[in-house]
Amino acid sequence: MEDHARFRLMCPGPINVSRRVSEAMISSEIGHRESEFSALLKNIKKNCLSLMKLDPEEYSMVVITGSGSAANEAVLCSALQPQDHILSLVTGEFGRRLSEISAIYNPNTEALVQDWATPLDLANVEQKLKNGHFDWVTMVHHETSTGELQPVKAVGALCRKYGVKLFVDAVSSFMVDPLDLADCNVTFMSTSSGKGIGMGPGLSLVVGRISEFEKLSTYPVRNYYLSLARHYSFFINKLQTPNTPGITLFIALNEALNIIAEEGVENRLRFQAQKARYFRDGLKSLGFALLQPDHVLSNAVSSVILPASMSFATLRDRLRERGFIVYGGKGPLADKIFQVSTMGAVNCDDIQDLLDALADATQMNIHSVA
Numbered sequence: 001m002e003d004h005a006r007f008r009l010m011c012p013g014p015i016n017v018s019r020r021v022s023e024a025m026i027s028s029e030i031g032h033r034e035s036e037f038s039a040l041l042k043n044i045k046k047n048c049l050s051l052m053k054l055d056p057e058e059y060s061m062v063v064i065t066g067s068g069s070a071a072n073e074a075v076l077c078s079a080l081q082p083q084d085h086i087l088s089l090v091t092g093e094f095g096r097r098l099s100e101i102s103a104i105y106n107p108n109t110e111a112l113v114q115d116w117a118t119p120l121d122l123a124n125v126e127q128k129l130k131n132g133h134f135d136w137v138t139m140v141h142h143e144t145s146t147g148e149l150q151p152v153k154a155v156g157a158l159c160r161k162y163g164v165k166l167f168v169d170a171v172s173s174f175m176v177d178p179l180d181l182a183d184c185n186v187t188f189m190s191t192s193s194g195k196g197i198g199m200g201p202g203l204s205l206v207v208g209r210i211s212e213f214e215k216l217s218t219y220p221v222r223n224y225y226l227s228l229a230r231h232y233s234f235f236i237n238k239l240q241t242p243n244t245p246g247i248t249l250f251i252a253l254n255e256a257l258n259i260i261a262e263e264g265v266e267n268r269l270r271f272q273a274q275k276a277r278y279f280r281d282g283l284k285s286l287g288f289a290l291l292q293p294d295h296v297l298s299n300a301v302s303s304v305i306l307p308a309s310m311s312f313a314t315l316r317d318r319l320r321e322r323g324f325i326v327y328g329g330k331g332p333l334a335d336k337i338f339q340v341s342t343m344g345a346v347n348c349d350d351i352q353d354l355l356d357a358l359a360d361a362t363q364m365n366i367h368s369v370a
Contacts, residue, residue, distance in 0.1 A: 011326055021255050061206060074206060088139075110128075135165060187209055188209075273299045280293075286355065304340060306336060
């Protein structure tokens with residue numbers, strides 16, 4: 001077993017982080033009940049809302065020590081109530097998880113399930129909302145299991161039309177693909193640290209309308225650690241977290257947001273698109289095919305059809321020998337695709353190295369796609 005081996009993480013998360021972020025994480029030691037941590041939280045909120053171009057008089061946020069699933073569960077157990085009727089849009093593995101978590105807390109959860117890697121049937125969604133008297137819609141922006149973006153803006157417009165609130169899981173699309181919460185009529189959004197933000201895993205964020213955050217204190221508490229009401233109350237009233245946070249991760253998050261602010265969000269998104277395009281052009285030159293290339297794909301992850309003569313386990317091992325980590329498909333796509341992420345501290349040289357490794361692993365010829 002490799003001892004402290006450094007891999008190039010070309011999987012949908014975790015990602016490689018920049019030296020600046022990793023150094024920030026070990027740059028200082030502070031107490032979480034001290035003024036230094038409160039100042040850190042204040043800056044994280046300011047940066048995050050500014051990067052998202054959200055009015056701080058209308059939107060707020062909290063940071064939770066836990067993965068993206070922690071943020072999702074916090075919303076689903078706190079903002080959505082047992083008497084609410086919820087339409088959960090399931091277009092892949094992570095939509096399914098949202099629906100399953102919702103059903104644990106909210107018995108009136110109805111999953112609208114589609115085959116994976118098929119465009120969302122908006123007419124069906126509208127028919128449900130028109131006839132079903134729903135209070136909430138839940139959906140994933142980037143369905144990581146397929147690599148496809150879902151039409152949040154169109155769903156948000158339907159929610160506005162029928163007076164329904166919208167919760168969006170943007171765990172793997174935040175700061176990779178454009179998402180305007182106000183324009184898309186999003187009530188709450190979740191994301192995590194270890195993907196497009198550009199740092200390690202371990203933190204999750206919930207961003208939402210202040211009016212909805214303020215309602216949380218009137219609802220019964222159904223999960224102590226993940227009570228969104230407790231997190232919001234501590235954040236707003238004390239600039240603190242209710243439980244001991246991952247302090248070094250908060251320091252790294254602050255630095256990662258500072259870097260995005262310096263780059264500019266538009267430049268960050270443009271670079272993510274450039275890297276995805278570079279990789280996909282290289283795949284094409286090698287003879288690989290993308291899963292549903294004509295669909296609306298995220299810049300975060302490329303789902304690539306496995307060569308018929310090769311299992312994912314074989315490909316994984318061969319790439320691992322070259323220092324690359326990629327993931328296989330889930331559910332009905334298991335051993336049919338492999339997934340490559342171009343998020344994080346990788347550039348086109350790293351991507352070219354991966355393309356070279358893929359060519360060797362599959363005994364294909366490669367030409368640079370400069």
